[in-house]
Amino acid sequence: MPEPIVEIKNLSVYFYTYAGVVKAIEDVSFDIYRGETLALVGETGCGKSVTSRAITKLIESPGKIVNGQVIYHRDDGSTVDLLKLSDEGIREIRGNEIAYIFQDPHSSLDPLYTVGYQIGEAMEVHGKVRNIKEGIAKAVNILREVLIPDPENRVKNYPHELSGGMKQRVVIGIGVANNPRLLIADEPTTALDVTVQAQILELLNELKRKYNATVLLITHNLGVVAETAQRVVVMYAGKVVEIGTVDQIFHNPLHPYTTALLRAVPNPLGKIEKLESIPGTVPNLITPPKGCRFHPRCPFAEERCRKEVPKLKEIEPGHFVACHRY
């Protein structure tokens, strides 16, 4: 039996804006298994980032976590609901046992400090080194680990002196500096070229193996999912619509949205007859459609879909779907 490192239960996050309450994610539940790479996929605005940030209460005003639990299983077997922790308590975990890598290296790196200083600081904050000097010294090893050539000199570089791919390696370096148990990577390669993307994904895989860590990978690129993840959570308009292994999701997709999404992506190695598009547009989350949020765009929608919210059901072992057809 796979054992969970994090159980997300009935998580809802709302944003209280002038235009109204944005129900960004609603009743989101899934487990992250220890040692796996779990991909969170879906189109722009479906709630991937909000979900991943809420895991460590990283939601800022006007956002609010209105409901849910995030049960974290420590290596020693003890458990804690992260959402119940004080700000102080969660800060001890964030950047330490649970670390983030964000998409945009520009916003994750401070232009005023050397990369060595920034890696060193991340360690010092969590007491992994006695002072910043020791941190900078250790940063050399970390840069070597993320395959930056000439780390002894690079450690003294400022972010603007590095290429986009190098910067993202530094961001990953900061992420793994404290040997995290769970690494949350939010679109870590979206801003990069394909050859650099391949290198960064390879690096992430290697670090994961080496540290025996768990990775939550957020992406909208189904190719990246197929190549790096073992399991997939598909989101649509703030809801989880399907969960399964990569083979279940790609070869036996159940939810009409997942099926449509897969048919919309051109596969450069496969035969492409005709891409299928999904009619209509993504709903606004202030007044999301009643019942199944996909019903206005679903070719199988019936009366029940417009009224009742479908619940996640396990159809085959490990394969869950939220759709009235099943």
Added chain:
Amino acid sequence: MEPVLKVEGLKKYFPVRSLMRTVAWVKAVDGVSFEIMPGETFGLVGESGCGKTTTGRTILRLIEPTEGKITFKGRDVTQLKGKDLLWFRRHAQIMFQDPYSSLDPRQTVFNIIMEPVKFHGIEVDDPEEFVIKLLESVGLNEMHLYRYPHEFSGGQRQRIALAKILALQPDFVVLDEPTSALDVSVQANILNTLKELQRKHGFSYLFISHDLGVVKYMSHRMGVMYLGKLVEVGPAEKIFENPLHPYTQMLLSAIPIPDPELARQKKRMEVKGEPPSPINPPEGCHFHPRCPLAKAGLCDKKEPPLVEVEKDHYVACWLYAKA
């Protein structure tokens, strides 16, 4: 059949200035040649900064070429002036990546589409009906006529941009990453519309993208660019089935495949290094510092010529040419 567009030895160098002096040149496009036939899509792929956009804009004379010949429907584009240049501006169009900045936010959809029509002096009997027809052909309708760009989603804005281009009845359109800012489901929609319009009107496209899957779906023939040069040119099917240039092979091996089974079987090639700067590109074959097959003494000294290896399939690599 005559090509719609013929590009020969196209170069575009940008000056790098320091203290008012030109200290170096960015060789953004460095000797590119290809042809596009009527009704054909020519795909242009390559990584960021390799010169795709510069190629597209230089062809349209949105920026002046440093060197080279561009022939559009039999006429030398670099020599066009006055009325002839206007004729070219009408029949060769461009669609940009960013659906947010390419439409005037203060104009209604109707005005956005009619403005260039009036500018080119194209007679229409009933402007309203004319615009509605155009909107319908890109999947919008008369409800959208008097709305403003901010009321539309990214995909809908790209449709408006497309309707605006259609209004001028061009022969050739440069599509510069027309769907990279869009979600996949919306992208599929736009790509299908582009294909359908091509079938109906016989447009020729220069389709620029860094997404190899999209290029495969759209293109009849394609070119792979690396640091300002075309390294491989040929029918899209052939290049995907049998990539010959080591860079194309690396690109295809790096691209993530949306199918776990195919992904596991995929031939993998180690991806070395990052693309170098086009300011001081490596000598000889630009790709040699990253190429696993580079021959010392040759690849780092002499530039390989573009040679025809099989019918209509060209490669610039010393593995396929005699030194």
